[in-house]
Amino acid sequence: MLKQTKQACVAASLNDNKQPDDSSGCYPAPLRAARRLTIGALILAPFVLALAACGGTSGGSATPKAPAATAASESNPAYVKAQELFTANKCISCHGVDLEGKVGVKTNLQKVGSKLSSEQIADQIKNGGGGMPVYKTKLSEEEIGLLTDWLSSKK
């Protein structure tokens, strides 16, 4: 039995210089273990590298903290959302796309942030008045908050 295995090994190693299979028992146990470890390391290496690469970038722009609607930027979700609300709720029909005002001087909102406090702006949006409709029944507190923050930044 032992003799047979040995012969198989010799035959295998003579054959084209190929490494005989682990299962043939040609390698002493520690060597086989070492070989397995090497293979394991080779298989794992790309994953470890990929993980390291991910870790390297996550510190950068992966999870930016959401800024308030006041930070004027097209990449600011709150700011963009406020602009969408302003269009969707027909504010633009009286106040204009550029806040220039369409129905009188008071409808110009380009500098409303220096003219009114955010409480006053929120109050006007909620209760309307002076020709402006009431919005507290149409918009949520959150939506009014977004619009208020956005308009308060217009100075």
Ligand code: HEC
């Ligand atoms: C039907 C026309 C109309 C619509 C629609 C409208 N407004 Fe107005 N808005 C006005 C008028 C008119 C005034 C001036 C009221 C006054 O004389 O006190 C005004 C005033 C304001 C003011 C205060 C400006 C100031 O200087 O006193 C804010 C802020 C404002 N509107 C925001 C909005 C927002 C936000 C929307 C949409 C959610 C909106 N408005 C929709 C007509 C409108």
